Amino acid sequence: MTDSAHRAAIRSARRVVVKIGTTALTTPSGEFDPDRLQRLADAIEARMKAGSDVVVVSSGAIAAGMAPLGLTRRPKDLATKQAAASVGQVALINSWNTAFARYERTVGQVLLTAQDIAARSQHNNAQRTLDRLRVLHAVAIVNENDTVATNEIRFGDNDRLSALVAHLVGADALVLLSDIDGLYDGDPRKNASARFIPEVSGPEDLDGVIAGQGSHLGTGGMASKLGSALLASDAGVPVLLAAASSAEAALSDAEVGTVFAARRTRMSSRRFWLRHAAEAAGALVLDDGAVRAVLERRRSLLPAGVTSVSGQFHGGDVVELRGSDETVIARGVVGYDASELTSMVGRSTADLPPELRRAVVHADDLVAV
Structure with missing residues (x-):
């Protein structure tokens, strides 16, 4: 894969938001897998040792709560989702804490609702909290607060949340890690002739792209990831979409996945809030x-x-x-x-x-x- 200024921007970014999807933290059968989380923590630690500040947006709370509650399928009703998230959030943050404790790092849990981003005062409070965690050298683990969010006031998925967080913390790059190795013009799991798209520099690069919905384990999908990547890049944050199995490469040389070029001028925090976050x-x-x-x-x-x-x-x-x-x-x-x-x-x-x-x-x- 050829290098580009956009990949170089990902590689040299000093402040990075890493979004990790549910499928990156679960087995094919849907069980939460702490070993996968530890491998991702290793890749994130390597990036931090190289000099970057990293904020993690982690899905997986509902999946982590299914087994303890005896659930065999991801719940569809809101109350059961919230119950699973309540149980699973404990297991999820404990796993991140255990993973980073091996490197003598402290983690901080930040649970957000759409209202926290939409209301300007709460938006600013979240911004200050995340910045303070960075100054104190703690690793912020961000997730949607599924236990209190309603269907009417949700981010929709953590892909969009990660794009909003990237702008919130003034990130230099957003890395989306999932179960697919980048953007294709169709679903490569259903169409062997689907064309891989290594770089998105403008609308013309998306001609003919058909993005699908999420899996049975998570709420996101390629449509969600594409929308979130375009949201972040429109705000001036370059984005790398890659497979979680390639996390080490994605967070080091950035020579995997699909890179989305950032707009030349970064949108101000207030204008971004008005355009994308405010209710x-x-x-x-x-x-x-x-x-x-x-x-x-x-x-x-x-x-x-x-x-x-x-x-x-x-x-x-x-x-x-x-x-x-x-x-x-x-x-x-x-x-x-x-x-x-x-x-x-x-x-x-x-x-x-x-x-x-x-x-x-x-x-x-x-x-x-």
């Missing part, structure tokens, strides 16, 4: 002129350009901006309560009382999607 409390529909002003001229949104308001939001909340066809075009921080804004729809700023003559969404608080 929208409502939506505004814009007329065509306002859409052009927002997207093409990067202007603030004024009441005259709003045609309808939905949701119960307050000034300072995040809202979606939609075109006349209801397609989401941008997200931003709204300057009014929904009750105020409803009476202002379509009105010129000059016709409003002085205390209401301000932008609905200021250009500085707006990001296209």
Whole structure:
């Protein structure tokens, strides 16, 4: 495999997020395997000894809780998933603790929900916690808090969580380790002629790619990994997608798997939060002129350009901006309560009382999607 600047960026990254999927920690029959986890810890330790800070995003809690609870199949209902996660999280973090204790390293468990990332104050708190663990030379083991998350407020899988964490900690690289050795234009387990894609530098490299869903053991799949890799790379973080069995190579010379090039300019933390992490409390529909002003001229949104308001939001909340066809075009921080804004729809700023003559969404608080 030929070297590239993008692989070099993975290789030289000083701060790395490593996401480990459920299938990387389980046997083919679905049993949690501490030996596999220890081998992954060995590869991570080697990277840390080489000078990098590493944050681990680890799946596997539900799988680790199945055997102790006498479950033979991954549960489908939320309550049983949460029970399995509650039991399994103990086994999972103990296994990581045992694995890194061989190198005299301390681990810290960080359990996050989607709300922790969506709410700006909790987002900042999570950021400070992870940074402090790094300063104290502890290895952060991050997972979704499945015991309290609901179907309505989930990350969906740890692939997306890892992309959000990569930006949260200011990572220089994200490494996704799974049961497949990289990106193909189809499923190589079902189609022997599926073409391997070593590098994704732009949309043209994804022409013809069909990404599938997850296995019976985990919630992710190639579609999830592809989406998360594109999310991270769009934020300015290069990504390497590789097999967990090749973890040592992935975390050393990076000459395995598929590399995703990062955008040239890194998105600010606030703009990334607005675009990818914040939960929208409502939506505004814009007329065509306002859409052009927002997207093409990067202007603030004024009441005259709003045609309808939905949701119960307050000034300072995040809202979606939609075109006349209801397609989401941008997200931003709204300057009014929904009750105020409803009476202002379509009105010129000059016709409003002085205390209401301000932008609905200021250009500085707006990001296209």
